[in-house]
Amino acid sequence: MKYKAVIFDLDGVICFTDKYHYLAWKKMADGMGIYFDETINNRLRGVSRMESLEIILERCDKELTQEEKQVLAEEKNKTYVELLGQMTEKDLSSEVKETLDSLRKSGLKLAIGSSSKNAKFILERLGLKDYFDAVSDGTNISKSKPDPEVFIKAAEFLHMAPADCLVVEDAKAGVEAAKAGGFDSAGLGEAAESEAVTHAMNSFSDLIGIAL
Ligand code: BG6
Ligand code: MG
Numbered sequence: 766m767k768y769k770a771v772i773f774d775l776d777g778v779i780c781f782t783d784k785y786h787y788l789a790w791k792k793m794a795d796g797m798g799i800y801f802d803e804t805i806n807n808r809l810r811g812v813s814r815m816e817s818l819e820i821i822l823e824r825c826d827k828e829l830t831q832e833e834k835q836v837l838a839e840e841k842n843k844t845y846v847e848l849l850g851q852m853t854e855k856d857l858s859s860e861v862k863e864t865l866d867s868l869r870k871s872g873l874k875l876a877i878g879s880s881s882k883n884a885k886f887i888l889e890r891l892g893l894k895d896y897f898d899a900v901s902d903g904t905n906i907s908k909s910k911p912d913p914e915v916f917i918k919a920a921e922f923l924h925m926a927p928a929d930c931l932v933v934e935d936a937k938a939g940v941e942a943a944k945a946g947g948f949d950s951a952g953l954g955e956a957a958e959s960e961a962v963t964h965a966m967n968s969f970s971d972l973i974g975i976a977l
Contacts, residue, residue, distance in 0.1 A: 766871065766872070766873070766976070766977060767931075767975075767976065767977075768873065768929060768930060768931040768949070768976050769873065769874060769925055769929040769930070770873055770874040770875070770876060770898075770920070770923050770925050770929060770930045770931070771868055771873055771874075771875055771876070771930065771931045771932075771933060771972070771976055772876045772877070772878040772901075772916055772919045772920070772923075772930050772931070772932045772933070772948070773875070773876070773877055773878065773932075773933045774811065774877075774878060774879055774932070774933060774934045774935060774936065774939050775877055775879035775881060775884050775887060775888075775902075776810075776879065776881060776887075776935075777810060777935035777936065777953075777954070778933055778934065778935050778953060778969075779857070779861055779877075779891070779893075780852070780856055780857065780861075780887065780891060781856070782849065782852075782881075782887060783806075783810065783935070785845055785848040785849060786806070786809065786817075786845060787803065787806045788844070788848060789841045789842075789844040789845035789848060790806065790809070790817065790821060790841055791806075792841075792844050793821075793837055793840055793841045793844070794821055794824075796840075797825065797837070799821060799822070799824050799825050800824050801821055801824070805820065805821065805824075807955060808820050809821075810935060810936035810937070810938065810939070810955070811880055811909070811910040811911075811934070811936030811937075811938035811939045811942070812880065812909055812910065812936075812938060813880050813903065813909035814838050814841070814842065814882070814903075815834070815838055816909060818834055818837060818838050818841070822834075842883075845883070846883065846886070849883060849886060849887060849890060850890075852887070852890040852891065853890065854890075854891060854892035856890070856891060857891045857892065857893070858969075860968065860969050860970050861969050863970075864969055864970045864972055864973060865896070867973055867977075868972065868973070868976055868977070871977055873976060873977075874898045874899075874923050874925065875896075875897050875898055876897055876898055876899040876900065876901065876919045876920075876922065876923055876930075877897050877899070877900045877901065877902065877919070878901050878902075878915045878916045878918075878919040878932065879900075879901075879902045879903065879915065880902070880903050880906070880909045880910055880915060881902055881903045882902065882903035882904050883903075884900060884902035884903065884904075885900060885902065885904075888900070898922075898923060899919055899922035899923050900919075900922075901915050901916070901918040901919035901922055902915070903915075905918055906918060909938075910936065910938040910939050910941070910942040911938040911939075911941035911942045911945060912942060912945070913942045913943065913945045913946025913947075913948070915942070916930075916932055916942060916943055916946045916948055917946050920946075920948075927946050927947040927948045928947060928948075930948050930949075931948070931949050931950070931951055931963075931964075931975070931976055932948045932949070932950045932951070933950070933951045933952075933953070933972065934950055934951070934952055934953070934956045934962075935952070935953045935954045935955070935956050936955070936956055937955055937956055937958075937959045937961075939952075939956060940952050940956050940959045940961045940962045941959070941961045943961070944961040949963040949964070950962050950963050950964070951963065951964040951965075951966050951971070951972060951975050951976075952964070952965055952966060953966050953968075953969065
């Protein structure tokens with residue numbers, strides 16, 4: 766086997782919570798009269814909650830205080846968590862579950878490397894609470910992607926060297942983070958088009974050919 770472990774981004778890789786992030790930010794932006802669309806939303810992939818807010822506020826004429834920004838971020842998160850509450854184990858696709866099971870059966874360690882502070886709640890909704898060998902998320906990092914911190918922490922939790930781990934991402938910022946940390950990466954969607962990506966994928970099950 767080429768790798769000993771696989772570290773997965775969560776939003777947009779394991780599940781489609783990226784659409785809920787979009788809906789929640791859209792509600793906040795509409796409420797403020799700020800223009801927001803899917804193209805701007807793509808810039809938020811892998812980026813922390815407060816940094817995402819700053820990107821959306823590029824289109825806001827008013828200068829906001831730190832307290833006002835905090836209120837907006839909390840408002841967005843409240844909408845987002847409400848949307849996550851609708852998720853069930855049925856939202857985990859059979860392709861993702863079967864691929865994860867095959868990778869694990871072959872002896873690979875599996876971990877999460879996500880910027881989200883809601884990662885553990887999402888894993889619980891999907892029935893994956895105790896599935897992964899390690900979870901590194903927005904609650905244990907101080908710098909978000911493209912900084913490699915979240916993946917370096919995941920590798921540390923697994924007691925593995927970055928060179929032995931493959932990172933799976935849907936965000937360009939994520940594959941840049943992987944490269945900066947000395948990890949190979951496998952990219953889906955816009956991440957597959959990044960110059961920094963090691964393996965471009967068309968679908969999640971391509972991992973079988975890449976990681977085994
Ligand atoms: C990442 C998403 O996984 O988590 C970003 O790709 C999001 O879009 C970030 O901003 C932080 O998420 P949360 O759940 O902590 O607001
Ligand atoms: Mg993602």
